[in-house]
Structures are given as C-alpha cells and as structure tokens.
Amino acid sequence: MKILIIEDEPELREVVQHFLERELFLVEYAADYQSGLDKIISYEYDCILLDIMLPDGNGMDLLKELKKLDKKDPVIILSAKDSVDDKVSGLEIGADDYLAKPFHLAELLARIKSVIRRKNQDGENKLHYRNISVYPDSRKVIIDDNELVLNRKEYDVLYYFMVNPEKTLQKTMLAEAIWGDYIDQADSYDFIYSQIKNLRRKLKDNGAKADLQAVYGIGYKLIS
Structure with a gap:
C-alpha cells in the first residue's frame, strides 16, 4: 500500500517515513505545496498524510485541488493547529481524518489502516x-x-x-x-x-x- 507524506518538517517526515516503511508501506514524500500537487496529479495513493502549514501554500488548498480532480485518495490531515474550526473545515472539504501534532506513531498507523479499510475493503478486515x-x-x-x-x-x-x-x-x-x-x-x-x-x-x-x-x-x- 502506497502512502504520500506532504510535510515540510524534515525530522517529523523522516520519522514517519521510516516507521511506515518498517510496517511495509511504500512511502513517498513532498516537502512543499507545489511538489505535493505534482504528486497527487500524477499518481494515486492509498493514503495521503497532509500538513496544513506548507512553505509555499496551505494544505487546505491542496485538499481542495485534490477534490477538484475528483480523486478518491483518502487524506489524513496532520496539523499543530488543534482547533475545532480547523478540524471541521478539513473534514467538510473532504479529509477522511484529522490528527493533531504531536501524535503517537501507533495511533497514526491505526488511523491509516482505518481509512484504507474504508476505501479499499468496504470497512471489512479482508x-x-x-x-x-x-x-x-x-x-x-x-x-x-x-x-x-x-x-x-x-x-x-x-x-x-x-x-x-x-x-x-x-x-x-x-x-x-x-x-x-x-x-x-x-x-x-x-x-x-x-x-x-x-x-x-x-x-x-x-x-x-x-x-x-x-x-x-x-x-x-x-x-x-
């Protein structure tokens, strides 16, 4: 299963990438808005981990572009902004889940598996x-x-x-x-x-x- 991490913090991105690769996911990453947009236009992913604050744009706008393209890739927003308004806004635009930083890797893994299960397996475990x-x-x-x-x-x-x-x-x-x-x-x-x-x-x-x-x-x- 293929994961895209759109995150500009190198240390966090590397920790998440190495953790998911140990769980046998195929992991790609983008460090800014434009490279993230190029990725979602060109490829399909089983799950996208999306930071809101990017150096050259806003993750919410990237989520809007994803929906304009009518792509069904599940999205989990990862953000240090843990406000109700941000959560509601992200979910209304089309995100599948929202996880506030800092987070436990075990919880992130559980949420990734959950959204993939809903997308690819009709909610079933097989x-x-x-x-x-x-x-x-x-x-x-x-x-x-x-x-x-x-x-x-x-x-x-x-x-x-x-x-x-x-x-x-x-x-x-x-x-x-x-x-x-x-x-x-x-x-x-x-x-x-x-x-x-x-x-x-x-x-x-x-x-x-x-x-x-x-x-x-x-x-x-x-x-x-």
Whole structure:
C-alpha cells in the first residue's frame, strides 16, 4: 500500500517515513505545496498524510485541488493547529481524518489502516475474491483454509489486483502502485512480468480459483 507524506518538517517526515516503511508501506514524500500537487496529479495513493502549514501554500488548498480532480485518495490531515474550526473545515472539504501534532506513531498507523479499510475493503478486515482472502493488516493470504506464502512484491501485486478485481490494469498503473517513484529508474517493465509469472504459478499450485490474465498490449486482470 502506497502512502504520500506532504510535510515540510524534515525530522517529523523522516520519522514517519521510516516507521511506515518498517510496517511495509511504500512511502513517498513532498516537502512543499507545489511538489505535493505534482504528486497527487500524477499518481494515486492509498493514503495521503497532509500538513496544513506548507512553505509555499496551505494544505487546505491542496485538499481542495485534490477534490477538484475528483480523486478518491483518502487524506489524513496532520496539523499543530488543534482547533475545532480547523478540524471541521478539513473534514467538510473532504479529509477522511484529522490528527493533531504531536501524535503517537501507533495511533497514526491505526488511523491509516482505518481509512484504507474504508476505501479499499468496504470497512471489512479482508479482501475476498473467489476462494482467495487477503488480510492487509497482517499481510496474510488464505486460499480455502491454507496460507499462501508470498514475498513482499508478490503480495503487493496480488493486493492491487484484489482491490481491482476483473479490471484491466495497465502495466504503468501497476508499476506506479507497487514500485512508486523507483519506477522512473526502470528501463522496461520486464520485472512486472517476472513477479506476475511467479504469482500465477503459486496461485495455481495452491488451488486458487482465480488467475491473472494477460491483456495483450495493455496489462493484466484478475479473473475467475
């Protein structure tokens, strides 16, 4: 799952980034309004952590731009301004949650999982397709009653397909969702083919009633 941190305080940003990376999130960051706007225009995120006070703009205005673009990325506002008016304003504009600084990292993690659960899992603690169940909080995959062992990227690929069942996903979309900023360094998308090949084999060997079908010239989709 991919997180964007829009925060101008380097120390706080680094602490949050390292904590979330230890929790196996893919984390990107922006230190100001303009770079944050560039990110939300170009990519999709499972959750955006948004500071209100930015050096070249206001986080509330960035939230308004996100809604103008009709993007559904969940947003948690992080702000030292712990006033009722700020909270109400942020939530009315379209934020999903509001957390005042300073905060405990454990609480931040719980809130991130909560908004992702509402967005991607209809509030449930798992994703289910045919006889496959994915439990994002523990990163477990169950086929029938047996656990499927996947490496980190195989799990991330499967999760993205489980969020978008029976939808054709372009290779570029898949690469950006799973590898984030690092995709710009890739010469080709051959690494995606390798991950999907291994994942398809593991699904088949473990009796999954679903497969990843190649859509020629476009990408892949999860089908029954």
